[in-house]
Amino acid sequence: MSATRIATFDDWVDLFRVWRNDIGVNYSEIDSYHFEAKFGPTRSNEIEFGAFKGRPKWQKVLDIPDQRIRDGLMNLIIYQGDTEFASVEQQRRLFEHSPSEHDRKSLCRVVTEEMRHGWQMCHLLINHFGYGGKVEAQKMLERRAFESKRLLGAFNQEVANWLDFFTYTDFVDRDGKFQLTMLSYSGFEPLAQSMNPMLREESFHLGTGHDGLKRIVKAEVVPLNIVQKYVNKWIPVSYDLFGVDQSSSAHWFYVWGLKGRYDEAQTQQEVDLGHMNEHNRHLYFLECEKLIEQINKHVPAGAVPLYVPHMKFNRHIGEFADQSYSVTGELLSPEKYAEHLKETLPQPEDIKLVGEIQDTEPKWVSPKGSMDLS
Numbered sequence: 001m002s003a004t005r006i007a008t009f010d011d012w013v014d015l016f017r018v019w020r021n022d023i024g025v026n027y028s029e030i031d032s033y034h035f036e037a038k039f040g041p042t043r044s045n046e047i048e049f050g051a052f053k054g055r056p057k058w059q060k061v062l063d064i065p066d067q068r069i070r071d072g073l074m075n076l077i078i079y080q081g082d083t084e085f086a087s088v089e090q091q092r093r094l095f096e097h098s099p100s101e102h103d104r105k106s107l108c109r110v111v112t113e114e115m116r117h118g119w120q121m122c123h124l125l126i127n128h129f130g131y132g133g134k135v136e137a138q139k140m141l142e143r144r145a146f147e148s149k150r151l152l153g154a155f156n157q158e159v160a161n162w163l164d165f166f167t168y169t170d171f172v173d174r175d176g177k178f179q180l181t182m183l184s185y186s187g188f189e190p191l192a193q194s195m196n197p198m199l200r201e202e203s204f205h206l207g208t209g210h211d212g213l214k215r216i217v218k219a220e221v222v223p224l225n226i227v228q229k230y231v232n233k234w235i236p237v238s239y240d241l242f243g244v245d246q247s248s249s250a251h252w253f254y255v256w257g258l259k260g261r262y263d264e265a266q267t268q269q270e271v272d273l274g275h276m277n278e279h280n281r282h283l284y285f286l287e288c289e290k291l292i293e294q295i296n297k298h299v300p301a302g303a304v305p306l307y308v309p310h311m312k313f314n315r316h317i318g319e320f321a322d323q324s325y326s327v328t329g330e331l332l333s334p335e336k337y338a339e340h341l342k343e344t345l346p347q348p349e350d351i352k353l354v355g356e357i358q359d360t361e362p363k364w365v366s367p368k369g370s371m372d373l374s
């Protein structure tokens with residue numbers, strides 16, 4: 001892309017159009033969508049926790065009393081925005097393989113809203129963070145998921161088929177819901193106000209994924225052990241998205257009032273600053289357990305039900321990173337672990353099979369509306 005730097009938000013919008021063409025998602029519904037920044041209500045006008053608790057939320061970056069806090073805030077926005085555009089890049093090739101017109105429309109809505117989320121983060125960067133913010137908003141459209149240039153591991157993985165898509169939207173977008181909720185308590189008012197509209201949109205993505213997985217299980221065309229392999233692919237990368245254990249940045253984000261705990265609004269528990277990421281990751285794990293339980297209601301009697309992979313399995317961030325733990329959390333020898341990975345993660349032949357099913361089996365995903373409400 002151009003070596004010149006953008007000066008205004010309109011300049012960025014021009015780049016955003018170029019990016020959309022470049023990615024190949026300029027379908028008519030997307031092209032005619034009215035992209036805009038949306039701001040909604042927040043729980044409080046005062047900073048809710050940390051060293052500045054009780055003070056009015058910051059309206060402008062210059063209201064923030066310390067450069068380290070301003071830098072930390074800008075980083076949170078960059079990372080969030082990067083995931084939004086990355087997910088569109090990951091999903092860009094699914095349109096031609098939609099199980100139904102209903103699903104094609106859902107996909108269209110999901111990618112459009114992810115673009116709007118990226119737009120929202122760039123809007124904040126450009127309008128509040130001066131020259132540095134403009135540079136970052138531009139870089140956001142220059143990295144590519146399919147060149148492994150996105151900032152977080154999950155967002156450089158391949159989404160090759162609709163089983164990937166549904167598992168991704170159920171579990172990776174769910175990490176998104178956790179991150180947005182934590183940012184909804186932010187002491188920086190424009191960021192906190194951005195979260196309510198994003199969370200509303202996000203809930204559609206989660207529902208699409210969760211419903212889609214149930215429909216695949218119900219259709220009984222894709223073998224269940226392959227569905228499990230996709231669950232094993234996407235849940236551990238989502239564990240990683242919560243960050244390192246005993247994170248000092250998560251500690252400071254809380255002390256500075258920039259990012260709360262996922263259950264900040266409900267919990268009476270004293271904050272444990274040394275284990276912020278572990279706390280949120282654990283809540284995520286519990287939510288995954290409930291989701292898998294719901295999907296299992298559609299598993300035929302006598303079949304092996306789906307499970308949530310252990311928190312130690314296939315991790316690349318944190319204290320269990322790059323160790324040989326099994327899906328049930330046992331430490332295996334390197335040889336056994338190599339075998340185990342083949343049995344538990346999608347292999348080239350599994351990906352090929354799902355691709356073939358997707359293109360030749362019209363009923364491989366149960367029709368929408370054939371589900372009970374569980």
Ligand SMILES: [Fe+2]
Binds near residue numbers: 084113114117176
């Ligand atoms: Fe999003």
Ligand SMILES: [Fe+2]
Binds near residue numbers: 114173202
């Ligand atoms: Fe999403």
